[in-house]
Amino acid sequence: MAGSIQFQLFAPRLSEVKLIGSFNDWQELPMQKGEDGYFRTQVDLQDGVYQYKFRLQSLTEPAGRWTDVNDPYVTEIDHSSQNGVVRVKGSERIIDTYVWQHDDRALPANRQLVIYEMHVSDFCGKGTDIHEPNKFQLAIAKLDYLQELGINAIELLPITEYAGDYRWGYLVRYFFAPESSYGTPQDFKQFVDECHARGIRVLMDGIYNHSDEASPLVQIDRDYWYYHGMHYPNDPNNYWGPEFNYENYDAQLDIKPAWQLIGDVVRFWVQEYHLDGIRYDAVRQLNNYDFLHWICQQAVQAAGDKPFYNIAEHIPEAIEITHARGGPMEGCWHESFRIFAIDALCGNFNLDLKESLDPRQQGYRTSTNVINYLASHDREHPLNELGMRGIFGEAAFRQAKLGAVLLMTAMGVPMIWMGDEFGEYHPKTETTTQRNPLQWQLLDQSLNQDLHEHYRRLIQLRLQTPALTTDNIAFFHENPDAKVLGYGRWDEGGSQVAIVANCSEQHWESYKICNFPNHTTWREWITGKEIQSNHNCLTIDLPAYTARILVAE
Helix, strand or coil: CEEEEEEEEECCCCCCEEEEEHHHCCCCEECEECCCCEEEEEEEEECEEEEEEEEEECCCCCCCCEEEECCCCCCCECCCCCCEEEEEECCEEECCCCCCCCCCCCCCCHHHCCEEEECHHHHCCCCCCCCCCCHHHHHHCCHHHHHHHCCCEEEECCCEECCCCCCCCCCCCEEEEECCCCCCHHHHHHHHHHHHHCCCEEEEEECCCECCCCCHHHHHHHHHHECCCCCCCCCCCCCCCCEECCCCCECCCCECHHHHHHHHHHHHHHHHHCCCEEEECCHHHHCCHHHHHHHHHHHHHHHCCCCCEEEECCCCCCHHHEHHHCCCECEEECHHHHHHHHHHHCCCCCCCHHHHHCHHHHCCCCHHHEEEECCCCCCCCHHHHHHCCCCCHHHHHHHHHHHHHHHHHCCCEEEEECCHHHCCCCCCCCCCCCCCCCCHHHHHCHHHHHHHHHHHHHHHHHHHCHHHHCCCEEEEEEECCCCEEEEEEECCCCCEEEEEEECCCCCEEEEEEECCCCCCEEEECCCCCEEECECCEEEEEECCCEEEEEEEC
């Protein structure tokens, strides 16, 4: 079947653009420019898969050279040739033929999430061929593992097309195309669908501050979408690539080009791939709250009735970026939690830990305002942090388990960097182009198995205990000399949990705590043993670097 297929390119300051493609042996086809700044042409194509590019005179310095560029809006890149791909079926241009299977699955609300941060290629583990475009399929094969662990949200490092076959993905080249070394658009849709089938939401890192130097937009007319040169007045020391200029206004067309582009990007990914949230990278550098308010609204509207989560990465963290201070984002990465928690695990306990466990003390308002974590792609694994301080072996695993308790019982939404749950310890690579695959074989070792089971049980406790997802937290005991901290979580329905954390190397026998929460009978989470408090006092053994979790009966 044949159909007339339209190709278009938005390049309002160019005077001439030509289309070339595999459909006519890469011969030039002229394109007509409209008053709206778009160049367009129609091509009669049979059903099939074709490659194409645009040939144009670039306005980027040195201006005037003829160059062949891919469509900035291309939705698929051919893995071998790196040309843009267009698919035609039933005389229409399509992205793929995938049919969603699990759109009716109810998904957890934001405050109920336990997030797993994942780099798709590294998650697949050692032995994965980085040149083989099958990573989405390999990741699908491991989703049952995450479901059994209790994970109900995955936060993906950028999966948009980048240069080469391995990167972290923070230099985006094509904003609308999935990374071709991971698979096709249909493969990614199947990944999202299979996550939803297991009750797992999918969040994606969105890179809207900058792009790769070889992005088509840079090649076409850099100064139309980006700041000129390396200009960035607010943070000149952090330059990762051409930075979008959200202040630029085209009076003739009455648009802000960068707003238009990124609005199209966000709506496309949310609608086309049924995403459940976006983590916005480098928000401090982006630094345009008007745009951020608008783009978050665009994302929520595109999601429709299903839950959606707009999350900021703003380092150092800034309360004003969240709804707590009228900001655009519902949540943000809570870097201070990692700092104070890691300090406590390494013997440097102080009462600043209270602020990270109860972010209301820092000015946040609700659990969804903060994403707590012990590690991330930008930070070292807890076992590596401990190792750098001379803590190894059983002691390191013991302290890592204490960290997991703090993570799962603090006010906020917990996030696990992949592998932390079973004791991955490989240090972060110095560059974003060096592989760091998960060492899944560690799960064959007893200490790693024990840590994994500890995480699994903690996640189940969190998911099954309403008190741990509320905004309610109060400290009933603090002893900086003994490095012991006690705090309670509860909900209005009667769910109640008390946590007593010993952040010291001392084993405190028959440790007495008064002002214990007003409840008589408790059950110790690990052993299942019933424990009685007497007149709001409790006597309990506290092993070194261990937290006791008590659940009200």
